[in-house]
Amino acid sequence: MVTESGASPNIVGKRMRSRREELGLSQERVGVLIGIDESSSRARISRYELGTHEPPVETARLIAKALSVPLAYLYCDEDDVAVWLMELATKSTGQRKALVSQWRQDLR
Amino acid sequence: MVTESGASPNIVGKRMRSRREELGLSQERVGVLIGIDESSSRARISRYELGTHEPPVETARLIAKALSVPLAYLYCDEDDVAVWLMELATKSTGQRKALVSQWRQDLR
DNA sequence: AAACTAAGACTGTCTTAGCAG
DNA sequence: CTGCTAAGACAGTCTTAGTTT
Numbered sequence: 742m743v744t745e746s747g748a749s750p751n752i753v754g755k756r757m758r759s760r761r762e763e764l765g766l767s768q769e770r771v772g773v774l775i776g777i778d779e780s781s782s783r784a785r786i787s788r789y790e791l792g793t794h795e796p797p798v799e800t801a802r803l804i805a806k807a808l809s810v811p812l813a814y815l816y817c818d819e820d821d822v823a824v825w826l827m828e829l830a831t832k833s834t835g836q837r838k839a840l841v842s843q844w845r846q847d848l849r
Numbered sequence: 850m851v852t853e854s855g856a857s858p859n860i861v862g863k864r865m866r867s868r869r870e871e872l873g874l875s876q877e878r879v880g881v882l883i884g885i886d887e888s889s890s891r892a893r894i895s896r897y898e899l900g901t902h903e904p905p906v907e908t909a910r911l912i913a914k915a916l917s918v919p920l921a922y923l924y925c926d927e928d929d930v931a932v933w934l935m936e937l938a939t940k941s942t943g944q945r946k947a948l949v950s951q952w953r954q955d956l957r
Numbered sequence: 958a959a960a961c962t963a964a965g966a967c968t969g970t971c972t973t974a975g976c977a978g
Numbered sequence: 979c980t981g982c983t984a985a986g987a988c989a990g991t992c993t994t995a996g997t998t999t
Contacts, residue, residue: 744983744984747983751906751907752906752920753906767979767980767981768980768981768982769979769980769981778972780972780973781971781972781973783980783981783982784971784972784973784974784981784982784983785970785971785972786981787980787981787982787983788970788971788982788983790981791981791982791983793970793982793983794969794970794971795905795906795969795970796970797903797970797990798859798860798861798903798924799859801924811925811926812860812924812925812926813921813922813924813925813926813930813934814921815924816906816909816920816921816923816924817919817920817921818919818920818921819945821945821946821949821950822921822934822937822945822949823921824953825949825952825953825956826921826930828953828956829930829956832956837927837929837930838929840952840955840956841929841930841933842929843955844933844948844952844955845932845933845936847948847951847952848933848936848937848940848948852962852963855962875958875959875960876959876960876961877958877959877960886993888993888994889992889993889994891959891960891961892960892961892962892992892993892994892995893991893992893993894960895959895960895961895962896961896962896991896992898960899960899961899962901961901962901991902990902991902992903990903991904991905969905991
């Protein structure tokens, strides 16, 4: 029996789900990857994605790591900027600094 | 008498404080700007900045708006990327899309 | 004036257990 | 198997009130 949903998915849940599906992982797998016991893993990740519960930032950080994205990706409102943040994170610190420095010139 | 601090400032608190000081606002003012009653405004913002309490994402969104930064700014680990996100947010949607599209080419 | 914090009230999350697709 | 959710246990935040600088 399905009852009421409660809350609508916030930006974090939306990003979690799309990225998880992109990687072909189950909710349980993501939970186990961040150290949650498999007995409650599905329940927790499900509610994060649906937005009924919200993960603390430290938990969000573990999730971001498991999904191979930077923390800010999970809180980014614009799809194109989110993808850009994800791709930038694959670069080394030195490369990143050089690129960002160059891009900041483009903004003037 | 000052006792124990509890938690250390997380990334959200760190970004909140530096941006607030950059704008020359008091903690109370930021709280009032996001609709908190002035009687509890200082207390709440103080604990967000110190990391003893963590704001829900919807509250973080209001704070980001009050500080004129995108939500992702508050969760961005790298200083240079955070500043870049802030500057990018001043552009129109059309300009942003064009720039991000161009920058994604730079990443290859 | 501005920032910080203890304590109790209050609100949200987590585990368990089980249902639904 | 995978995802979703009710309920009680549990952990967090919020208001108040007052201290510290």
